[in-house]
Amino acid sequence: MKTATNVEENKSLLEQFKETRNRTLELVKTLEKDDFIVQTAFFTSPVKWHIGHVSWIYEAIMSKINNKYEFYSKEFSEYLNSYYQQFGVPHDKGKRGVISRPTTEQIFQYFNTISQRVNHLIESDSLNDNAIKLIITGLHHECQHQELLVYDLQHLLAEQYRPIKKNEMPKSKSVEQKSVQIKGGIYTMGYNGNEYCYDIELPEHKVYLENYSIDVFPITNEQYLKFIEDGGYDTYKHWLSDGWEKVKENDWKSPMYWEKIDGQWKVRDFLGTRKLNPKEPVCHVSYYEADAYCKWVGKRLPTEAEWEKAACWNEEKQQKTIFPWGNEPPTEQNANLLESYHWGCTEIGSYPSGISSSGCHQMIGDVWEWTASEFTGYPGFRSGFDEYNDKWFTNQKVLRGGSFGTPKMSVRGSYRNFFRLDERWLFSGFRCVENN
Numbered sequence: 001m002k003t004a005t006n007v008e009e010n011k012s013l014l015e016q017f018k019e020t021r022n023r024t025l026e027l028v029k030t031l032e033k034d035d036f037i038v039q040t041a042f043f044t045s046p047v048k049w050h051i052g053h054v055s056w057i058y059e060a061i062m063s064k065i066n067n068k069y070e071f072y073s074k075e076f077s078e079y080l081n082s083y084y085q086q087f088g089v090p091h092d093k094g095k096r097g098v099i100s101r102p103t104t105e106q107i108f109q110y111f112n113t114i115s116q117r118v119n120h121l122i123e124s125d126s127l128n129d130n131a132i133k134l135i136i137t138g139l140h141h142e143c144q145h146q147e148l149l150v151y152d153l154q155h156l157l158a159e160q161y162r163p164i165k166k167n168e169m170p171k172s173k174s175v176e177q178k179s180v181q182i183k184g185g186i187y188t189m190g191y192n193g194n195e196y197c198y199d200i201e202l203p204e205h206k207v208y209l210e211n212y213s214i215d216v217f218p219i220t221n222e223q224y225l226k227f228i229e230d231g232g233y234d235t236y237k238h239w240l241s242d243g244w245e246k247v248k249e250n251d252w253k254s255p256m257y258w259e260k261i262d263g264q265w266k267v268r269d270f271l272g273t274r275k276l277n278p279k280e281p282v283c284h285v286s287y288y289e290a291d292a293y294c295k296w297v298g299k300r301l302p303t304e305a306e307w308e309k310a311a312c313w314n315e316e317k318q319q320k321t322i323f324p325w326g327n328e329p330p331t332e333q334n335a336n337l338l339e340s341y342h343w344g345c346t347e348i349g350s351y352p353s354g355i356s357s358s359g360c361h362q363m364i365g366d367v368w369e370w371t372a373s374e375f376t377g378y379p380g381f382r383s384g385f386d387e388y389n390d391k392w393f394t395n396q397k398v399l400r401g402g403s404f405g406t407p408k409m410s411v412r413g414s415y416r417n418f419f420r421l422d423e424r425w426l427f428s429g430f431r432c433v434e435n436n
């Protein structure tokens, strides 16, 4: 069989596939049976749906590789198709949790059967480059859902859930929030490595940037609290019109998962309901809140090009690197990711290394960072999978970096995440820039 995949050097596609499937199972192995069925909000999905859907996508992929492929079951396909019109009429997203069948047990059987089918296909040695690329997309899709599952588990269970790994938090040094100057000029953005990336990270293309300065750390709870205490949520002038509507409509007074109990701010997450830690990056803010904070403080959100240059451009070597710290894959020393430190953000300045050559910290791991950029195709964009990314090129903003819920194998400096402007159940924060 083919061994040289572009997923990760020295690892065969089969090994990568098995690891990814196992990670999905690891994430849910300590759950109770009843946890699998419930959908606690219209924006979350039941655990069993995620388990089924990440399997179903391989069926969609196998049908693209072999047009005689027969789907496991019509009923399963209808329930597990998230939004692909090309595969029939998708089930209503808000109602994934109101049906009891297929049962959780049936979904696990399905998960195993599909794993076997994909295993056989990979072992068959009959795959051309395009087929391999599609299967790798399936792996990365599964990684995306692992992270979404973590969001949904927080919404469903928070402190009642036992993470797969609960490590000590790294010790943080006392640090000062400051900014670094980045030289403008022509920057070539986009993915330039030899491994996998999504269609939306290509092609590389030139953009012109003015000189700018960017925050070394993500905005912390302490900083964000000042905005709240200054009446940020009561003052229309900081807000975009649509954002102000959301504030009023939803009665937002703080980021999601914050609660004021007896005059003290608490947050609810995997570590329980605990006192707000002023040194952690602010998390669970919408684009609107990030933008309002920036306006209040007299700065703005970076464009994704500005973010990427600060993260990946090595001025000394005049080279772009795949990750902020260089070209080596993530480790526990350079990014707080799903398989690393612990479930939650680490305080600013926690990392012994992994700092971008421009001097920014925590550009990958902890929180996704909102950028001012509209999610759309780069000039010359060509879709790698119909309906996967490109049909969302409207009303979404790009987030860069990665969060503590992101699997290691799916981060890159060029990765473009995207969400609607009012979404905040994801692990989202931001940093500011200004031109001076």
Ligand code: AVJ
Pocket: 141, 144, 145, 148, 388, 417, 418, 419
């Ligand atoms: C890139 C995280 C916005 O949640 O729909 C999952 C990822 N794409 N299945 C999403 C995705 C297809 C996507 N986000």
Ligand code: FE
Pocket: 053, 082, 141, 145
């Ligand atoms: Fe999906």
